[in-house]
Amino acid sequence: MEYQSCMISWVKHFVALPILATILLSLAVQQAGADNSRQLTVVELFTSQGCSSCPPADAHLGELTEIEDVLALSFHVDYWDNLGWPDPYSSADNTRRQRSYAQHMDLRYVYTPQMVIQGALQATGSDRRAVRNQINQARKLPHVDIQLGRKDEAMLVNLPESTHPVKADVYMVVYDKEHTTQIKRGENRGKTITNRNVVRTLKRIGSWKGETMNLTSPLGETGDACAVIVQSSATGAILGAATVVLN
Numbered sequence: 683m684e685y686q687s688c689m690i691s692w693v694k695h696f697v698a699l700p701i702l703a704t705i706l707l708s709l710a711v712q713q714a715g716a717d718n719s720r721q722l723t724v725v726e727l728f729t730s731q732g733c734s735s736c737p738p739a740d741a742h743l744g745e746l747t748e749i750e751d752v753l754a755l756s757f758h759v760d761y762w763d764n765l766g767w768p769d770p771y772s773s774a775d776n777t778r779r780q781r782s783y784a785q786h787m788d789l790r791y792v793y794t795p796q797m798v799i800q801g802a803l804q805a806t807g808s809d810r811r812a813v814r815n816q817i818n819q820a821r822k823l824p825h826v827d828i829q830l831g832r833k834d835e836a837m838l839v840n841l842p843e844s845t846h847p848v849k850a851d852v853y854m855v856v857y858d859k860e861h862t863t864q865i866k867r868g869e870n871r872g873k874t875i876t877n878r879n880v881v882r883t884l885k886r887i888g889s890w891k892g893e894t895m896n897l898t899s900p901l902g903e904t905g906d907a908c909a910v911i912v913q914s915s916a917t918g919a920i921l922g923a924a925t926v927v928l929n
Contacts, residue, residue, distance in 0.1 A: 722753045722923045723820045724911060727807050728780045728796045729877070731769040732762035734869035739795030739807025744878040752817065753909060753923050755857060756880045759794060766868030771861065771877065775884045786918035801913055801920035826912050826922030836900050837926075839910050844892035849915045852888040852897065856905040856928075857881045879907075889915070904928060 727743045729736045746754035759780055760772040780792045787804060795807030800820035805812035829840035837854060862876045887899040890912060901908065909925040 721821065721825045722751060722925070723817050724800055724920050724923045725752055725754045725813070725817065726779075726798045726801075727754070727756050728759055728776070728792070728794055728798070729756060729807065730759055730762035730772065730794050731863060731865055731870060731875055731877075732765055732767040732868040733794045735808070736795045737870065737873065737875055739797070740875060740877055742808055742810060742813070743797075744876065746813075746817075747878045751821070753925055754879055755855065755909070756877050757884075758877075758880065759792070761792075762794070762868075767865055767870065770863065771880050771882070773881070773884070776881065779884065783918055801918045823919075828910055828912060828922050828924040830908075830910055830924045830926045832908075832926060832928070833898075835904075836898050837908055837910065839887070839895075839897040839899070841890050841895045841897075841912065843894040846892065848890065848892040848921070850890045850912050850921055851886055851915050852890055853911045853913060854883075854885055854887045854899055854901075855881055855909040855911060856883045856901060856903055857907055857909065859906040901928070 725743070725746055727739055729740055740756070743754050743756055746752050757776040757779060758769050758771040758773065759777040760769070760774050761777055763769055763772055780796065783798050783801070783804065784792050796804060797807040797813050798804045799813065799816040800823065803816040803820065805816060807813070827842055831838040839852065858880045860876060860878050861880050862874060865871055865873050865875060882905050883903045888895070888897050906929050907925055907927050909923060911923045912921045913919070914921060
């Protein structure tokens with residue numbers, strides 16, 4: 683059974699150096715003409731409305747959504763749902779994504795609230811100092827310049843050519859700007875929680891091997907915004923991300 687505690691005193695705040703070296707190698711892609719000022723650092727909060735230690739991390743994520751070069755996303759996991767309060771935004775897909783990170787980072791188990799930064803670093807979601815330090819580290823990594831567009835109910839994705847070998851997955855994330863919920867049961871009973879950038883759907887829409895590529899993918903469920911994330915298949919490191927407003 684997965685460990686359910688919201689806080690772990692010995693949580694690792696940084697990926698081991700050999701793994702980070704591998705990530706840096708996998709991120710060495712050609713960026714001809716890319717505007718570095720547009721680079722997005724992706725912060726993923728794995729949270730649950732049933733977790734009593736999650737509201738401070740939810741508030742922290744809300745602060746991060748206001749930073750221009752940060753794409754902060756709230757992934758609600760489902761393993762708290764049978765402990766008093768079924769989170770209306772929880773998803774088995776979100777839990778699988780968190781478990782994948784645990785494997786890449788050699789963590790013994792998943793936990794909430796966890797923030798994963800650029801798919802390469804992780805910390806307790808309420809630890810502002812650790813998270814801000816890791817965001818600053820992630821900003822220094824190379825990135826893929828992704829171009830997004832929309833045609834009717836489909837997203838148009840353009841990826842550049844890379845002069846280095848790369849094997850990556852392309853994900854589309856549809857999310858809502860904000861949801862406020864009154865919690866009636868469980869550890870947060872009686873509280874009103876506001877969640878920002880709540881992920882509604884997550885799906886893999888293709889793979890990228892470094893060639894110039896154009897993808898078209900239907901949106902499916904609509905939301906307030908859509909992000910496309912390119913992620914190393916080998917390490918889980920995020921190579922690039924872009925987002926567009928839908929509504």
